[in-house]
Every structure is written in structure tokens, then in C-alpha cells.
Amino acid sequence: xxxxxxxxxxxxxxxxxxxxxxxxxxxxxxxxxxxxxxxxxxxxxxxxxxxxxxxxxxxxxxxxxxxxxxxxxxxxxxxxxxxxxxxxxxxxxxxxxxxxxxxxxxxxxxxxxxxxxxxxxxxxxxxxxxxxxxxxxxxxxxxxxxxxxxxxxxxxx
Ligand SMILES: [Zn+2]
Numbered sequence: 601x602x603x604x605x606x607x608x609x610x611x612x613x614x615x616x617x618x619x620x621x622x623x624x625x626x627x628x629x630x631x632x633x634x635x636x637x638x639x640x641x642x643x644x645x646x647x648x649x650x651x652x653x654x655x656x657x658x659x660x661x662x663x664x665x666x667x668x669x670x671x672x673x674x675x676x677x678x679x680x681x682x683x684x685x686x687x688x689x690x691x692x693x694x695x696x697x698x699x700x701x702x703x704x705x706x707x708x709x710x711x712x713x714x715x716x717x718x719x720x721x722x723x724x725x726x727x728x729x730x731x732x733x734x735x736x737x738x739x740x741x742x743x744x745x746x747x748x749x750x751x752x753x754x755x756x757x
Contacts, residue, residue, distance in 0.1 A: 620648050623694055634661045638668055638698050647698025651690060654703050656712040663703045664731035669754055672726040673704045674719050681740035682723040688743040689725070692750060700754065727753040 619628035620639075624646035631639045633652040641648055654662035663670045673689050675682035686704075693702040707714040707722060717726060717733070727735040727750065735753035737746075 620651070622646060622648055623697065633658065634665065636667070638701075640698075649690070649694040649697045650701040651693050652701065652703050654705050654713075655710040659703075659705065659710070659713050663701075663705075663728060666701050666703075666728075668699060668701055669734070670701045670703050670726075670728040671750065672717075672728060673702065674707050674714065674717065674722055674724040674726070675704060676706055676708045676722055678708075679722050685723050685725075685740040685746075688741075688746050691743055692746055695747070696750065696754075700750065725749075729753075 620631045621628050622641040622644060624641060625644040627641055627643040629639070629642055629648055631648055631650060631652075633654070639648040639650055640646065650668075652662050663672055671689065671692070673682075673686070675686065689702055693700065705713050707719055717724065721738050723738070723740060725737040725746075726733050735749060737749055741749070
């Protein structure tokens with residue numbers, strides 16, 4: 601009874617809304633999973649890293665409706681390589697604050713998203729521009745490789 605719910609505890613509160621520290625002035629800010637613009641620090645107004653969780657129910661709003669490109673991290677809690685790539689993705693989201701949004705999708709609890717993108721191995725990383733897949737990467741890669749991959753995809757068109 602608690603099993604299924606346990607993985608969801610803190611989805612929005614702890615993971616995304618609980619406070620993102622501004623890389624510029626260090627102020628902790630609350631950042632919504634979805635917003636019309638891009639989140640900025642309430643104190644110094646610099647762009648904040650935007651890292652959100654989404655699932656089958658919220659993917660359209662959180663990922664597809666975003667005005668900036670979205671890196672989608674399709675992962676699962678039991679996946680070792682996912683845990684390796686996760687800090688690199690979060691670093692990338694900090695480095696590209698204001699230019700890209702990182703959206704994490706747990707494939708175990710998001711079967712529709714997993715099926716829609718034909719996910720056969722995780723981590724699978726996607727870059728969405730206006731809801732369309734602009735780039736795709738399967739498997740954990742180092743930060744430098746991720747950065748080059750993202751730069752390339754974000755530069756196109
Ligand atoms: Zn700030």
C-alpha cells in the first residue's frame with residue numbers, strides 16, 4: 601500500500617520546489633515545475649537552473665509546453681547508469697540556466713511517455729524543442745560529452 605506511493609514522496613516539494621540555489625548570489629528560490637517564462641532569482645534576477653519532474657499526467661505541461669528547449673532524462677530508481685548521469689545533467693542545467701530546462705521522467709511510473717518515445721534502455725536522454733525531439737542519447741556519458749551533445753542540438757535551427 602505504501603510501496604507505490606513511496607517513490608512519489610517529494611515529487612514536487614523536495615525535488616523541484618524545495619529550493620534551487622541561485623548560482624549568482626546564493627539565494628534559495630522556489631521554482632515551479634511549469635511556468636510561462638523561465639525562472640529567475642527573486643533577489644538578483646539571474647536565470648535559475650530549472651529542474652523539474654514530470655510523468656504521464658504532467659509531461660505535456662512541464663516538458664512540451666516549455667518555451668525553452670527541454671532535456672528529458674528518462675530514468676528509473678533501480679538504474680545505476682541513471683544515477684551516474686544524473687549529477688552531470690544537473691550540472692548542465694546549472695551551466696545552461698535560462699537556456700534549457702531539465703525534466704526528469706521516471707519510466708516506472710510513466711509508461712505512456714516511455715512507450716511514446718520508444719524507450720528500450722535507460723538512461724535515455726532527449727532534447728525537445730517545442731515538443732519535437734531534436735536529439736537523442738541512450739546510455740550514460742560524461743559531462744563533457746553531454747555538454748557537446750546539448751550545445752550541438754541547441755545550436756541547430
Ligand atoms: Zn540570485
